[in-house]
Amino acid sequence: MSLLEVKNLQVSYGGIQAVRGIDFHINKGELVTLIGANGAGKTTTLKTLVGMVKKSGGTIHFDGKETDNIASFNFVRNGLVMVPEGRGIFGKLTVEENLQMGGYHRNDKDGIQRDIERGYELFPRLKERQKQLAGTLSGGEQQMVAMARAIISQPKLLLLDEPSMGLAPLIVEKIFEIIQMVAKEGVTMLLVEQNAKLALEVSQRGYVMESGRITMSGPAQDLLADERVRNAYLGE
Amino acid sequence: MDIFLQQILNGLVLGSIYALIALGYTMVYGIMGLINFAHGEVVMFGAMVTITVISLLTSAGVALPGPVLVLIGLLVAIPACMLLGFVIERVAYRPLRNAPKLAPLITAIGLSIVLQQAAILIWGRNYIPFPPILDHETIDVFGATITQLQVGIVVLCISLMVGLLVVVEKTKLGRAMRATSQNPAVAGLMGVNVNTIISATFVIGSALGAIAGVMVATNYDQAHYYMGFMIGLKAFTAAVLGGIGNLGGAVAGGILLGIIESLGAGYIGDLTGGFLGSHYQDIFAFMVLIAVLIFRPSGLLGEKMADRA
Numbered sequence A: 001m002s003l004l005e006v007k008n009l010q011v012s013y014g015g016i017q018a019v020r021g022i023d024f025h026i027n028k029g030e031l032v033t034l035i036g037a038n039g040a041g042k043t044t045t046l047k048t049l050v051g052m053v054k055k056s057g058g059t060i061h062f063d064g065k066e067t068d069n070i071a072s073f074n075f076v077r078n079g080l081v082m083v084p085e086g087r088g089i090f091g092k093l094t095v096e097e098n099l100q101m102g103g104y105h106r107n108d109k110d111g112i113q114r115d116i117e118r119g120y121e122l123f124p125r126l127k128e129r130q131k132q133l134a135g136t137l138s139g140g141e142q143q144m145v146a147m148a149r150a151i152i153s154q155p156k157l158l159l160l161d162e163p164s165m166g167l168a169p170l171i172v173e174k175i176f177e178i179i180q181m182v183a184k185e186g187v188t189m190l191l192v193e194q195n196a197k198l199a200l201e202v203s204q205r206g207y208v209m210e211s212g213r214i215t216m217s218g219p220a221q222d223l224l225a226d227e228r229v230r231n232a233y234l235g236e
Numbered sequence B: 001m002d003i004f005l006q007q008i009l010n011g012l013v014l015g016s017i018y019a020l021i022a023l024g025y026t027m028v029y030g031i032m033g034l035i036n037f038a039h040g041e042v043v044m045f046g047a048m049v050t051i052t053v054i055s056l057l058t059s060a061g062v063a064l065p066g067p068v069l070v071l072i073g074l075l076v077a078i079p080a081c082m083l084l085g086f087v088i089e090r091v092a093y094r095p096l097r098n099a100p101k102l103a104p105l106i107t108a109i110g111l112s113i114v115l116q117q118a119a120i121l122i123w124g125r126n127y128i129p130f131p132p133i134l135d136h137e138t139i140d141v142f143g144a145t146i147t148q149l150q151v152g153i154v155v156l157c158i159s160l161m162v163g164l165l166v167v168v169e170k171t172k173l174g175r176a177m178r179a180t181s182q183n184p185a186v187a188g189l190m191g192v193n194v195n196t197i198i199s200a201t202f203v204i205g206s207a208l209g210a211i212a213g214v215m216v217a218t219n220y221d222q223a224h225y226y227m228g229f230m231i232g233l234k235a236f237t238a239a240v241l242g243g244i245g246n247l248g249g250a251v252a253g254g255i256l257l258g259i260i261e262s263l264g265a266g267y268i269g270d271l272t273g274g275f276l277g278s279h280y281q282d283i284f285a286f287m288v289l290i291a292v293l294i295f296r297p298s299g300l301l302g303e304k305m306a307d308r309a
């Protein structure tokens, strides 16, 4: 039984169908990448998984249960967490407060504090900037805040929407190191990336999305070697 | 008597009440970019309910010290206004959450009128005197005077404002309020029930408004169904002056506006050679409002005018 099982998922904005009946699944412990051109429907898919957008058809099973009746603010309590496109940090909250927001739904004060400390161990730069307003951090540091905050919220499945967007190559590498570190911690992840090469290199499996449909899927290595993928997404 | 010092003291009393009401405007604006013009009416209801409770008690022959009677009145008025604030948000604003900004604004103005009419039905159109249960003993301050009651008002205002700042800056609820005001969608991803937070904002603002209403009524010794309009507009001006959405700004703006108004009222006769009297004091608030909107629309402590306004 997969951790996430999506069948014939359809999502529309008004009359426009952004996702046109896709099937995919994610197993526990996996790191899976979803690639696709601009407007393919990747963000829409992630938003639907965390209840920010309502689906118009199909089924989503997470942890064996349908997610249809979960209130949007309760997805995190079920273990579904997303780091949105553009990182979604609270710019006028301090770094520490941002991390505390990751523990908002938890009631174990000591546990939250321990996890915040662990976040600082993962990202020592954040420790130095504890009391700084998160909006004043560099893009890479903000991504660290977003990742640390997501980990503190104890996801069973973590959805990452273009974590490398707008970052310098060196920082992108750092972010991918972080993703691998988080994966080693045992967190299952679905990664959406424009940087398809790097994403597939760290993933076990991948899906390719085009105009609202999944057109290819398979082990990441196979996709990396595939002619069509190489031409369309790896710029070769 | 020292007119200057006297006007500063009067302004401080008035200004701290403005500040308390301005917090209600600025909190709601900060969290949902909405000017809740009906907040002035919540203030009015606070005054009316308190007076009603006190009148009922005294006419029933309850002989308690004045401050205790006021406290009992407040203990009824605060929850009543909290409920009113909660209902206002649920019924009038929540259905318009995703509507164009003009819709909730017009609704707010309509709601003010509805609440005023409701007050007329309950309490009538006449001025309602505050029962004479508080003595207005004065204290001499370097030739100026202030009543004990006024000292109490200022002290209570400051305590409440400090209390609110502590809640917003130091508690989990406050953190969630700030997170929601910055990015409700992401706050929701973190498990924050945005509807609950917005309700809490209205409820807290309304509680402060109820207390402010009683202060206004004791300070002027009367209440009236229309009192919320002018006091609300002044407090709104104070919030804009300080930088709407900014709590510290609302406090600074309120106190500053109170002092400007009092000084203006104190000297307007001299300035115009007796042509205009102190009852023109209201023009100062609106001169301030216009000046701020022209020269510094972001207010004293605001960063820049939020683009969702």
Ligand SMILES: Nc1ncnc2c1ncn2[C@@H]1O[C@H](COP(=O)(O)OP(=O)(O)OP(=O)(O)O)[C@@H](O)[C@H]1O
Pocket (backbone or CB within 6 Å): A013, A016, A018, A036, A037, A038, A039, A040, A041, A042, A043, A044, A045
């Ligand atoms: N809120 C919305 N209202 C209407 N249409 C939308 C909305 N959000 C997305 N769309 C449309 O849905 C389609 C899919 O958008 P989506 O953001 O999911 O793509 P994406 O794969 O994430 O693209 P990108 O790589 O540019 O982030 C696009 O055609 C987009 O214009």
Ligand SMILES: [Mg+2]
Pocket (backbone or CB within 6 Å): A042, A043, A044, A085, A161
């Ligand atoms: Mg996207």
